[in-house]
Amino acid sequence: MLAFVNFYLIPGVIVGSIYALGAVGVSLIFAILRFAHFAHGDLMTLGAYLALSLVAAAGLAPFLALPFAMAGAIVVALVVHRLFYAPLANRPTIVLLIASFGVALMLRSAIQLLWGVQVETYVQGIQRPLVFFDDLRIAERHIYIVLATVVAIVALHVFLTATRAGKAMRAVADQPELAELSGIDRKAVVRQVWVIGGGLAAMAGVFLGIDGELDPNMGWDLLLPVFAAALLGGIGRPYGAIAGGYVIGLAQELATYPWIGAEPLLSPGYKSAVAFALMVGLLLWRPQGLLRGREGT
Amino acid sequence: MRILEAQGLIGGYGAMDILKGVDLFAEAGRLGVVVGPNGAGKSTALKAVLGMLELRAGSITFEGESLGGLSTSARIARGIGAVPQNDNIFQGMTVLENLEMGGYLVESPLAPRIERMFAIFPPLAEKRRQPAGELSGGQRQMVAMARALMAEPRLLLLDEPTAGLSPAFRADIFARIRTITEEGVAVLMVEQNAREALAIADTGFVLAAGANRFTGSGAELVADPDVRAAFLGG
Ligand SMILES: Nc1ncnc2c1ncn2[C@@H]1O[C@H](COP(=O)(O)OP(=O)(O)OP(=O)(O)O)[C@@H](O)[C@H]1O
Ligand SMILES: [Mg+2]
Numbered sequence: 388m389l390a391f392v393n394f395y396l397i398p399g400v401i402v403g404s405i406y407a408l409g410a411v412g413v414s415l416i417f418a419i420l421r422f423a424h425f426a427h428g429d430l431m432t433l434g435a436y437l438a439l440s441l442v443a444a445a446g447l448a449p450f451l452a453l454p455f456a457m458a459g460a461i462v463v464a465l466v467v468h469r470l471f472y473a474p475l476a477n478r479p480t481i482v483l484l485i486a487s488f489g490v491a492l493m494l495r496s497a498i499q500l501l502w503g504v505q506v507e508t509y510v511q512g513i514q515r516p517l518v519f520f521d522d523l524r525i526a527e528r529h530i531y532i533v534l535a536t537v538v539a540i541v542a543l544h545v546f547l548t549a550t551r552a553g554k555a556m557r558a559v560a561d562q563p564e565l566a567e568l569s570g571i572d573r574k575a576v577v578r579q580v581w582v583i584g585g586g587l588a589a590m591a592g593v594f595l596g597i598d599g600e601l602d603p604n605m606g607w608d609l610l611l612p613v614f615a616a617a618l619l620g621g622i623g624r625p626y627g628a629i630a631g632g633y634v635i636g637l638a639q640e641l642a643t644y645p646w647i648g649a650e651p652l653l654s655p656g657y658k659s660a661v662a663f664a665l666m667v668g669l670l671l672w673r674p675q676g677l678l679r680g681r682e683g684t
Numbered sequence: 685m686r687i688l689e690a691q692g693l694i695g696g697y698g699a700m701d702i703l704k705g706v707d708l709f710a711e712a713g714r715l716g717v718v719v720g721p722n723g724a725g726k727s728t729a730l731k732a733v734l735g736m737l738e739l740r741a742g743s744i745t746f747e748g749e750s751l752g753g754l755s756t757s758a759r760i761a762r763g764i765g766a767v768p769q770n771d772n773i774f775q776g777m778t779v780l781e782n783l784e785m786g787g788y789l790v791e792s793p794l795a796p797r798i799e800r801m802f803a804i805f806p807p808l809a810e811k812r813r814q815p816a817g818e819l820s821g822g823q824r825q826m827v828a829m830a831r832a833l834m835a836e837p838r839l840l841l842l843d844e845p846t847a848g849l850s851p852a853f854r855a856d857i858f859a860r861i862r863t864i865t866e867e868g869v870a871v872l873m874v875e876q877n878a879r880e881a882l883a884i885a886d887t888g889f890v891l892a893a894g895a896n897r898f899t900g901s902g903a904e905l906v907a908d909p910d911v912r913a914a915f916l917g918g
Binding site: 555558561568572 | 734736756757760761766768771772773774775776777781784785786788789831832835
């Protein structure tokens with residue numbers, strides 16, 4: 388039982404948190420700008436590497452480097468928007484999607500150029516987990532990751548439901564023209580979307596690095612589960628994306644548990660196929676997303 | 685006093701002109717009603733006033749100043765409120781949030797204005813925490829109007845505020861629109877139910893094929909045999 392918790396449930400919650408943080412951004416960007424942001428994975432990678440530089444240069448703990456990595460990724464997201472997406476604002480959104488594909492390639496190449504192609508880690512050596520009740524092993528970093536994710540999600544919820552700017556963001560997602568007729572400044576909302584999306588992407592990237600290692604493809608490789616999570620929640624619905632992230636994360640890990648007999652149900656090498664299968668199944672069965680009951684947020 | 689004066693509006697969405705010379709005006713404390721067949725360009729004319737349409741010719745002045753070149757949000761900030769024909773509420777947001785969005789540009793506290801809206805539209809008060817998309821048709825129209833009124837516009841543009849409502853609800857909405865008008869707002873309302881709307885109008889505009897056919901007081905238009913024959917079904 389504890390092996391199940393230690394090696395399947397907890398890792399599922401951790402990757403779920405990472406997917407959720409990425410998927411929220413994808414979902415919000417879609418809600419406001421109406422395109423699937425293919426450079427989101429590379430924004431995560433960028434966040435992870437920005438933190439790496441601070442860890443290496445200033446000897447900061449990865450968690451302390453996180454705010455700086457987020458700030459850096461936000462600046463890059465805003466600049467990318469200004470240079471590549473804003474000029475295409477009046478074009479069909481498929482053009483934006485393709486542009487974001489190009490941005491993804493550029494970001495990844497820049498990361499390879501600046502930091503190299505080799506695998507990196509934040510901390511060398513083995514980290515001992517904390518042990519509770521004799522057998523329950525939880526790594527300290529995992530506690531921080533889950534706590535920070537919860538804080539980020541609660542903060543986002545408060546922003547969206549209790550602040551003027553957050554409500555304006557929901558209004559633009561709900562009815563862009565009516566929002567304009569209410570005097571809401573769409574450009575400001577778009578900037579805030581990149582601040583949230585970029586910041587949370589960096590957070591996901593840093594957590595991914597803390598949980599394992601860094602390589603220039605780490606974010607790109609996550610695009611499939613992150614998009615699957617956003618779709619699962621009903622694209623454009625941030626709360627759905629969070630739930631979707633945890634569903635995909637848990638499904639991936641739990642699928643490798645030896646439910647029947649002693650062998651893993653699914654060989655760990657096929658983990659990412661779980662997200663793919665879930666996504667395809669969902670698109671066939673409920674294209675509007677799992678949680679979507681009626682119109683609206 | 686004519687708070688809005690739109691003259692010779694010509695323009696459309698692409699190469700083809702939808703408006704081929706439309707004149708409209710609105711007066712403080714008066715209700716103007718725009719009627720005409722489907723596709724006549726009624727909604728398009730309101731969009732032109734709101735700056736949501738590229739005009740090839742024509743002039744629009746609001747409170748004596750030209751609106752030419754101003755963005756939609758700048759026109760809203762000047763004191764124009766609008767309820768579009770479709771998608772006129774934030775469905776996923778609560779009634780209260782809809783009103784808050786209507787007051788987005790208001791600097792003073794919103795609470796007194798929100799209470800005023802509940803006084804004008806009492807059924808909304810108890811639904812304040814419900815998503816607007818869950819309300820009945822009549823209540824949605826109330827939310828739509830209340831949202832537009834939150835900014836206390838001096839000119840209110842309404843595009844078919846009774847679309848899809850039963851005659852009883854329609855009469856109710858019309859009565860509230862008269863109340864709003866009597867408080868000093870200039871109201872310009874597009875309506876499908878031409879006869880009933882013209883009956884409560886101070887001024888009526890009959891549009892067809894993108895141009896004014898008849899303009900006069902509501903009573904005059906209802907009595908005019910030509911208008912009756914062509915647009916009011918006899
Ligand atoms: N966004 C648009 N793009 C292109 N053409 C449009 C657009 N909106 C309306 N039209 C066309 O412009 C013409 C006038 O439309 P408009 O909506 O102004 O009519 P209306 O008088 O409001 O009609 P209704 O009573 O049906 O609301 C119609 O032929 C319509 O097809
Ligand atoms: Mg219309």
